[in-house]
Amino acid sequence: MAKQRVLSGMQPSGFLHLGNLMGALDNWRKLQDQYECYYFIADWHALTTNYADTSKIRTYVHEMVIDWLAAGLDPEKAVLFRQSFVPEHAVLHVLLSMSTPLPWLERVPTYKEKIEQIQDKDMNTYGFLGYPVLQAADILIYKAHFVPVGVDQLPHLELTREIGRRFDQFYGEVFPEPQPLMTEYPKLPGTDGRKMSKSYNNCLYLSDSPEVIAKKVMAMVTDPARVRRQDPGNPDVCPLFTLDKIFAPKEWCDHVNVECRRAGIGCVDDKKELLKHLIAYLAPIQEKRKELVAQPGRIAEIIAEGSGKARAVAQKTLAEVTEAMKL
Ligand code: TRP
DSSP: OOOOEEEEEEOOSSOOBHHHIIIIIHHHHHHTTTSEEEEEEOHHHHHHHHTTOOTTHHHHHHHHHHHHHHTTOOTTTSEEEEGGGOTHHHHHHHHHHHHSOHHHHHTOHHHHHHHHHOOSSOOOOHHHHTHHHHHHHHHHTTTOSEEEEOGGGHHHHHHHHHHHHHHHHHHOSOOOOOEEEEOOOOOOBOTTSSBOOGGGTOOOBTTOOHHHHHHHHHTOOOOTTOOSTTSOOOGGGOHHHHHHHHHSOHHHHHHHHHHGGGTSSOHHHHHHHHHHHHHHHHHHHHHHHHHHHTOHHHHHHHHHHHHHHHHHHHHHHHHHHHHHTTO
């Protein structure tokens, strides 16, 4: 039996951090052994918020591919491509836009939220409103069965199903309904204790050197009520302990869980221990990163090749769409 298809995309809006690795990339890596996977760089989607300044987009695209490969995505197993190299996404987007009711887009929860949240840019654009239609085109053009995403993307996926269904009602059955593959990974805390996010400037990046990681971890926020070394602490509210539970061995976590509460160990002791494990965890990724940074031509080649493969699939679907619509 043919493998089922998985598709997901990521916006090239910065370097990838530990939260992206644990929350998405690691899952993508595992899926490539089981499914026919398509992973793409959503560079058009990045324009919906960053249309006015495109100066960094090429760097981010390049660095993101390096982060992907360093984290174990394998171009021999998964198709890695770039959205703007497959113009068929845009053609399907325009066709789907014809039948997508405006209120469906206006009621997407992230839409109004973001328009209000983002104050420094004018988000009152056609492209931003149409963001979910483009995302629907991304997914439907590969007839993906599964889309690995975080909870924040569920409304977009629901809309994709509705857009696909409406198309099928008008023109006949073309699109299967894509299902979410929920990434259940809890949000990683950043160095300030809030969720790790590049907009908070609290990230540990895959591209950070061990020295930089050390500096950031040593400055990390712990239980805010534990001011002096001799104060007992509470691991339950300590972001450092959350990272311990992921990266340090169980024995260490058990030890901290007892000793921190009676001031038997200090935050610095815990930071030093965590650092050892974090740096060891990141070492193979960073080694691979270094190799890849030295071969920019290879990165471009991988994406060109992957985009060619993706394009062949996209063209096939688009031909069916054109036929169904009698264009
Ligand atoms: N909207 C997604 C995000 O911001 C990126 C994306 C674009 C995507 N097209 C997609 C994800 C298709 C999954 C499938 O994270």
